[in-house]
Amino acid sequence: MTQTAPPHLPRLRLKVTPAAQTQLRAGHPWLYESSVKSQNRPGAAGELAVVLDRQERFLALGLYDPGSPLRLRTLHVGAPVTVDRAWWAQHLDSALALREGLFDHATDGYRLLNGESDGWPGLVLDRYASTLVLKLYTAAWFPHLSMVLELLSERFPGFAVVLRLSRNIQEAAKTFDLHDGQAVQGDLDGETVIFSESGLRFEADVVKGQKTGFFLDQRENRRRVEALSQGRRVLNAFSFTGGFSLYAARGGASSVVSLDLSQHALAGAKHNFALNPALVGVGHQTVQADVFEWLREDQGHFGLIVLDPPSLARRESERAAAIAAYGTLAEDALKLLGRGGILMSASCSAHVSEREFFAAVRGAVKRSGRGSVELETTAHAPDHHASFAEAEYLKAIFIQVF
Structure with missing residues (x-):
């Protein structure tokens, strides 16, 4: 195994609660500090620590982090292996x-x-x-x-x-x-x-930008929006640097509005359009405003509205308020959708479940009293696949209203 501690020290060994043993065997990758019953010595960040079962047999191996509530991040479960x-x-x-x-x-x-x-x-x-x-x-x-x-x-x-x-x-x-x-x-x-995505050129701020520089996880939903945009007036709310806007423009939108509170983000949207000269003929407007406030005003009718806000629940205590906010956003957006218009609403809040998010949006549609057809619900793109519950954060729903 790779050594990250002085070689004269014995291998770092952890004994954990029965519940934690069950979770590890089931494939959960995290071991919390509260689940560690004992360890043979203090450990350093990055050490490869072994988890022992009740019979003190090898159970799992992972990266130890004494400075995090996630005390161990699992690399391997089962028979012992040599990690070199x-x-x-x-x-x-x-x-x-x-x-x-x-x-x-x-x-x-x-x-x-x-x-x-x-x-x-x-x-x-x-x-x-x-x-x-x-x-x-x-x-x-x-x-x-x-x-x-x-x-x-x-x-x-x-x-x-x-x-x-x-x-x-x-x-x-x-x-x-x-x-x-x-x-x-x-x-x-x-x-x-x-870089290029589906033949469109985008700029990623890899040094200071959000996430790793761009929201790559929404690529598949951007492609879906492109396929639905022909002849429609499109609103991209919480537009950031215009990812959905460019796809809508290429998909034949009659016009596109990129709406965001950040002037820097909107400047990025303009720059991304400039990187794609073939889209120059599509009317693209940037609007700097608070989305929640802007949607409550009479903005005319749109044929497609994209709601892709940043995480509205960064911690569990914010979950209830986030669910209510998703419902409010959808309710206000529906008032701006013309007959046959499509609402695409997305959530990247891991603390809000898929069931809770979809219920909030569907509830807004029901309260509107309008007829509707649910076109599709989506989750993670294949390069962003999630293998355990806590990793499942992205979900989106497409609804057409009449």
């Missing part, structure tokens, strides 16, 4: 193989590693053309970073790698002389990268 460089290489290749055949030359922006769901807990890797963005959510990866970069350089020769860090580990990163937005491999020409 060859194991990591095979582990990486298995995840990359899942993306083979998903994208052609028209798309060079997508997710390569989706954290726990790909067996890389607390680590996300996205590709933007010839730049990789590596985002870490736990300090447990810092001791393994050089090995990860070596593996990436072998599989993506000539690619630059940008390191992004969640806020909770940025202070710990200083110990390793690392910081958020750092180019840790290759050369980066500026803070932004131009």
